[in-house]
Amino acid sequence: MNVLSLVHGQDAGPELFGPLVAEAGHRRDDWSFEWGTPMPQSLEAYDAVLVFGGFMHPDQDDVYPWLRDETEWLRGLVEQEIPTLGICLGSELLARATGAWVGRLPVPEIGWGEVELTEAGTTDPVFSALPARFGGLLWHHYAHDVPEGAVALAHSAASLQAFRLGETCWGVQFHPEVTEPQLERWIADEGDPPPDPARLLAETRERIGGWNELGRRLCRSFLVAAERLARGR
Secondary structure (H helix, E strand, C coil): CEEECCCCCCCCCCCHHHHHHHCCCEEEEEEEECCCCCCCCCHHCCCCEECCHHHCHHHHCCCHHHHHHHHHHHHHHHHHCCEEEEEEEHHHHHHCCCCCEEEEEEEEEEEEEEEEEEHHHCCCCCCCHCEEEEEEEEEEEECCCCCEEEEEEEECCCCCCEECCCCCCECCCCCCCHHHHHHHHHCCCCCCCCCCCCHCCCCCCCHHHHHHHHHHHHHHHHHHHHHHHCCCC
């Protein structure tokens, strides 16, 4: 299976997921609209797409004009029913592409917080790999509604955390792909500092091992679902 990894910036890529794609015997290409270069292969060559996060926000077209092009491209992914998993910014852009409200949270969700699956989430082909309730790493300034025709799969106290649209498109606001070195860099970034860096760093060192196990479960579950869907195309 060929997997396209859509990235935004240097520190929001596949991280934990990259080795899992290779471990499952799949080939992965990384690409970004921001680079201004052609896609490594035509879209028809890919069986699944992973859309990662980024420091930019989903409505900053004036600063990052390529966001508009990416949003249109994502709409095409959904219409063509190519298995897709969007994470954080990726989820927000998928929501925008499919007409859902996307906007800034009154208070950003940054840190370790509780996430709960909905009833639909507990039976979803991908998200059923997770516990019904778990502590997850959240880092987002924006939220979005459930796209029309989609189902909510998970939520936190403040916002929707996951959805599925149709049988091939998933979005998730929490960060199952993060690694400890990556999070340490985020915490140290003065451009987007967390409310209590020292506390978040300590909590991360305590919780990242268990969180990475859940991240591996989610990634593997998506890849299995994508393989099944690709066979049926």
